Amino acid sequence: MLIKEEIERLKKEKDAVIMAHYYVRPEVQELADYIGDSFYLSKAAVGLDAKVIVFCGVSFMGESTKVLNPEKTVLMPDPCADCAMAHMADAETIRRMREMYDDLAVVCYVNSTAELKRHSDVCVTSANAVQIVRKLPNKNIFFIPDRNLAHYAAQQIPEKHFIFNEGFCPVHEHVRVDEIRAAKAAHPEAEILAHPECPGEILAMSDYIGSTSGIIQYAGESSAQEFIISTENGVRYELENRYPDKKFYFTVTEPVCKDMKLITPEKVLHVLKTGENELKLDDEICEESRQPLMRMLELAR
Ligand code: 13P
Ligand code: SF4
Numbered sequence: 001m002l003i004k005e006e007i008e009r010l011k012k013e014k015d016a017v018i019m020a021h022y023y024v025r026p027e028v029q030e031l032a033d034y035i036g037d038s039f040y041l042s043k044a045a046v047g048l049d050a051k052v053i054v055f056c057g058v059s060f061m062g063e064s065t066k067v068l069n070p071e072k073t074v075l076m077p078d079p080c081a082d083c084a085m086a087h088m089a090d091a092e093t094i095r096r097m098r099e100m101y102d103d104l105a106v107v108c109y110v111n112s113t114a115e116l117k118r119h120s121d122v123c124v125t126s127a128n129a130v131q132i133v134r135k136l137p138n139k140n141i142f143f144i145p146d147r148n149l150a151h152y153a154a155q156q157i158p159e160k161h162f163i164f165n166e167g168f169c170p171v172h173e174h175v176r177v178d179e180i181r182a183a184k185a186a187h188p189e190a191e192i193l194a195h196p197e198c199p200g201e202i203l204a205m206s207d208y209i210g211s212t213s214g215i216i217q218y219a220g221e222s223s224a225q226e227f228i229i230s231t232e233n234g235v236r237y238e239l240e241n242r243y244p245d246k247k248f249y250f251t252v253t254e255p256v257c258k259d260m261k262l263i264t265p266e267k268v269l270h271v272l273k274t275g276e277n278e279l280k281l282d283d284e285i286c287e288e289s290r291q292p293l294m295r296m297l298e299l300a301r
Pocket of ligand 1: 036038039079083111126127159169195197210211212213
């Protein structure tokens, strides 16, 4: 039997669904029942009917799914798929910041461990960070872990005082200005679409800044026919499927998240078959990290 058919059969037998982020391999995206950016996936995870969720993405995404669905089984096709940025902040610094500022809001990008989320007041994704921080009553914002998204949000909300944390995504951080310039020289009509995890110099050159879903939506709505995409190369699959008449270019050094690419159809099949790699979270961590995630979902409504 083909892998795809075997997966379909097991999904029915085990009452399972497959969720996937746009950065995973095309052959894994093809298997997904739910595919999207981090915000879409967090929303979609709430109140899912299935008993089992196979999460094709990195560990912080699986954790958020478990936190929002504690009674469900969450299986990770490759438990080694992790996000370096998710660990680039610490509870001790949060504690010190809370001592320094009376009215501090700790705003935690969802690309963070559940352990970091539990010390935070509200979570955000790249799709809703500006909207949510703007709604907070607090003047002082400690934004963890991503400094690039924090600087982008701070520019949009000058009335708030941001305290920055030195975390970054190693994939987006290394998009190069000279490579974007070269792509623009080769395709002068192309619009530049960038993810806010990119450094400020890249964002300053861009025609549109947004989450992966935002980029995909913008490319459809824009009258432009060509685009230079400054985010992880997994989005190419959705862009080319949705808009076969438009052209999409990446920098010569394509941004690739090696952790997202660890997920393969064979590993999806393996966990469905065996139930291995179940994501387990301590009850207290689960309970405490649910609050900032739920607050995000409420404020983003
Ligand atoms: P979004 O899914 O919010 O676009 O974030 C990108 C990312 O880096 C996920 O790991
Ligand atoms: Fe983490 Fe960056 Fe990979 Fe997203 S692309 S999972 S932020 S390392």
